[in-house]
Amino acid sequence: MPHLPDLPDLPVTTTDRETYRVIAAxxxxxxxxxxxxLLDLGLITADPYQPARYIAxxxxxxxxxxxxxTQSTxxxxxxxxxxxxxxxxxASDFDPHRWYGGPASEWLPTRDEMNARIGEALRDASSEMLTAQPGAPVDRDPAVQQMGMDRVLDLVDRGLSVKSIYTAAVQEHAQTRTHLAAITEAGAEVATLQETFPRMVLIDRTHLFIDNHVMAAERDSGWHVFDRAGVAWAHTIYQQLWARADRWQNGQAPDGVLTERQKMILRVLDEGEPQQRIAPRLSLSERTVTKDIAAARAAVGAKTVYQLMSWWGRQTAE
Structure with a gap:
């Protein structure tokens, strides 16, 4: 491709225009x-016969x-x-030979844009999809549930490894139990965890999708991270979570969302006893009680003790 020509030095100033008028006259x-x-533009040339004079x-x-x-340029x-x-x-030839490459992340301002970008990444996926879903289970539109099922089945049919970690509270949610039983029967792997963990989707150790921890007010937005170091770090964290999680095997959840000690603590709270009175009543340390309540909240996906007790009330009422 030829070198772009230099464009003229513009604009023509008021002084340039006055000078041209004098020369033209x-x-x-x-x-x-x-x-x-004026000379560079070709509006005038030096008069070869009269020094210091010009021709317009x-x-x-x-x-x-x-x-x-200008048009050619x-x-x-x-x-x-x-x-x-x-x-x-x-860049696809450059990045594999470097420890880093490309921009670090992309902000996705809505849940729909996040799901669309995940779908794009999955269309080109070739090895695995790992998900961590820390939220409390809720009843979902059957059509939405079926879309998720179809996505998992497609990935498994393509030979990809599919793993998902859920909060232990899914064991008590009928719709989610049915869904998880179906995807494990199809070949996906599922595990539950009785602790707090971050939401994430990892695809092929290349794409990482996470909640928006930068702007807390943007609740439905998230980030698509494709920095190699960041994605590799998140993959390591996921493997550690998976190692601590309880496997969902043969379509069945592992027994016990809460430990017996956590259940004892909740029974005392349910009786109306304030939290500071639980430790002496059960002959436990305050630190143990606080730790067990936090673990119980994480296990059922509750953000507050009030939500935890609301969940407990539903279980004991059944």
Whole structure:
């Protein structure tokens, strides 16, 4: 591709225009006047027979020439821009040989955009999808549930490894239990965890999708992270969570959402005893009680003790 031509030095100033008028009328410009812009544009040339005098040229011809040069420059610039995707595409050859590569992350302002980007990443996935779902289970639209099921079945049929970690509270939620039994029967792996863990989706150790921890007010937004170091770190964290989780085997959840000691604590709370009185009543340390309550909240996906006791009330009422 030829080198882009240099465009003229514009705009023509008021002084330049006054100087041109003097020369066009046959006069001589002041000796101190800067003539370079008029000369470069071709509006004037030096008079070979009269020193310090100039000859004016038709400005319409000059304008047509500048217009043609500018149009040619724009056309060549557009050709250059059209080649940029080809140049950027070489990153796939550069990145594998470096410890880092490419931009770090992309902000996705809505849940729909997050799901759409996950879908795009899954279309090209070739090895695995790992998910961690820390939220409390809720009744979902059957159509939405079926979409999730179809996605898992497609990945398994393509030979991908599919693993999902859920809060232990899913053991008490009939709709989620049915869904998890179906996907494990299809070949996916599921585990439950009785502790707090972050939400994430990992695809092929290349894509990481997480909640928005940068702007707390943007509750439905998230981030698509594709920095190699960040994704590799998250993959390590996921493997540690998976190692601590209880496997969901043969379509059945592991027994026991809460430990017996956690149940004892909740029974005392349910009787109306304040939290600070639980430790002496059960002959436990305050630290143990606080730790067990936090673990119980995490196990059922509750953010507060009130939500935990609401969940407990539903279980004991059944």
């Amino acid at each position: 046959g006069g001589a410009p002041p000796a101190s006047q800067d003539m370079h812009r 040229h038709d400005p319409r011809a000059v304008a047509q020439r500048v217009l043609a040069d 724009i056309a060549q610039a557009l050709q250059c821009m059209a080649e940029l995707p080809v140049i950027e595409g070489l």
